[in-house]
Amino acid sequence: MNSKSKKMHRITTCVIFSALTAILAQIEIPLPIIPISGQTLAVGITATILGSRLGAIAMICYVLIGAVGVPVFAGFSGGLQVLAGPSGGYIMGFILAAFATGMILEKTRFNYLYAVIANTVGMFITLVFGTIQMKYVLDFNWQEAMLAGVYPFIIVGFIKVLMASWIGIIVRNRLIHANLMVEKIA
Secondary structure: OOHHHHHHHHHHHHHHHHHHHHHHHOOEEOOOOOOEEOHHHHHHHHHHHHOHHHHHHHHHHHHHHHHOOOOOEHHHEOOHHHHHOOOHHHHHHHHHHHHHHHHHHHHOOOOHHHHHHHHHHHHHHHHHHHHHHHHHHOOOOHHHHHHHHOHHHHHHHHHHHHHHHHHHHHHHHHHHHOOOOOOOOO
């Protein structure tokens, strides 16, 4: 594959995983301030399959698509007002979460145990970004921010960590076995 084909393959891959995130974002459980959605599951799957660089690029694409108003965020929402609102910190946190998750796997091994560890780190990165922005946007104290922005998401978050790790490792291994992906993504 020449360099132009490799670049087009990487772009297409990132767009596909951005679309996966947009689709899973629409699976949601409503809560008073921030819904539980499938977005973070998609972030974990993306990073587990693609690694740090492409995982982060896929999330940057997702954020940019939503920022220009395409309704890809939870509840078919989009626009800068979403990124500036109570849930914007979570969405922006997806970029660093994907990068960190992928980086941990690249520095260790792409297996289920390390994927669980990496996705747990990614989950907490997302929660930290989201809770900080929610605190300031809604003028909460730290206790209120934790009650609204962290505690409701912990149990479901760990379920999504297990799912993202399992799905991500299986899909990654099958893509490598089918020669649709190289083991080391450059």
